Amino acid sequence: MEHPRDPITQQFCIKILPYKTKQWHHLDIAWANWLIGFIDGEGCFQIDKRHDKRKPTTWNCQTKFNITQRGDKKEFLNQICTKLDIGRVYQMPETSLSGKHNHIHILSYYIVSNMADCQTLVSFLDIFPPRIKWNEYQIWRKAVLELAKGKERNLDYFEYLHFAIRWLRQYQHSIDNLYPYNSDWRKYLNT
DSSP states (O other): OOOOBOTTTOSBOOOOOSSOOOOOTTSOHHHHHHHHHHHHHHEEEEEEEEEOSSOTTSEEEEEEEEEEEEGGGHHHHHHHHHHHTOSEEEEEEEEEEETTEEEEEEEEEEEEOSHHHHHHHHHHHHHSOOSTTHHHHHHHHHHHHHHTTGGGOOHHHHHHHHHHHHHHHHHOOOGGGSOOOSTTGGGGTTO
């Protein structure tokens, strides 16, 4: 079996995780495949980098994964949360404008945002990888691993990954066309 290509370096990669991974042998394979299809259709991998409001000279970096559904689909999200034993499920109202009327919809959110849970999700998705969102996942995975380094993390590389995932979504390009990470990657920001 051929290993997948690393989307950033374009080299073949074997998935080696630098942290302890959760054992997933207890999961039903059919359910895991259902979840991957659900993630491919409804999942969102996010990378955030913004200035800390309390300390304007520092950055607040975070990786997050979420699935949003209508309020009546909360049980599906609770099932995911329970079986994976990571993340949380929330319900919140959302107002949408439709013509002259405001409509309030209840939405359910499954959110994985703390570092330990993101690393656990990486260990799951390395065994059961997404198919359609493979490129987004590979960039997000690199961001999770970069943040896991703590003080040794490279914030310029994290910002590059933040740019890469936005670029991928905006232009619907293959990751093969992504500008390489090097010292002058910022010149591509406005292209």
